[in-house]
Amino acid sequence: MADPAKLVFMIDVDNTLLDNDRFFAELTARLDRLFGEAECQRYWRLYENRRETLGYADYLGALQDFRLENNDEAALLQASEFMLDYPFADLLYPDALAVVDHLGRMGTTIVLSDGDIVFQPRKIRRSGLWDAFGGRVLVYVHKERMLDDIERRFPATRYVMVDDKARLLAAMKLQLGDRLTTIFPRQGHYALDSVVADVAPAPDVAVRHIGELLGFSVQDLNLSKAGV
Structure with missing residues (x-):
């Protein structure tokens, strides 16, 4: 010993x-359902911009940036809840x-x-x-x-x-x-x-x-x- x-x-x-890749895929699917493909892609562009600037993944920060040009508050709250309450033990x-x-x-x-x-x-x-x-x-x-x-x-x-x-x-x-x-x-x-x-x-x-x-x-x- x-x-x-x-x-x-x-x-x-x-x-x-x-398995964070699975979370990434499920978040993508959820954003696509909530906002459509174009807005989903916009979120990931904002995410990549933050990662390049900060040096780490910032899902919540990207969602804050995403909110500035999206006024669907109900869907934004659902996206936030999905991230914060995700059952990561399943991954x-x-x-x-x-x-x-x-x-x-x-x-x-x-x-x-x-x-x-x-x-x-x-x-x-x-x-x-x-x-x-x-x-x-x-x-x-x-x-x-x-x-x-x-x-x-x-x-x-x-x-x-x-x-x-x-x-x-x-x-x-x-x-x-x-x-x-x-x-x-x-x-x-x-x-x-x-x-x-x-x-x-x-x-x-x-x-x-x-x-x-x-x-x-x-x-x-x-x-x-x-x-x-």
């Missing part, structure tokens, strides 16, 4: 523990919570996510992940730029990062070197990106889905040699 004080598992949320990948429990037996587990400071924490709470991680939740604008803060909050000998974005894993590996093991679950649209093969350094471990980690031990992750 590893010492939790020596090992910290940092685990992403969207398309790592829950958890099979065995996601079991994986959190399994890794928690080897070390300390924390949520490490990007996103806005209102909708993303609500998603984490409504999915049940907040409780599963015992409230150890960090949400940043750019988490790969916040490693000093993460280390201060959760000091450890070794770290493991589980994320569906290979480029982010590489950026963190370049900073922490051998102190970080990167795990790449091939889930979601980023995992299917054609540029994944060109990312360097490549992820230390790749799995087809998050549930595969149930079969991993400290030794399988090459952590035992570091004294973990």
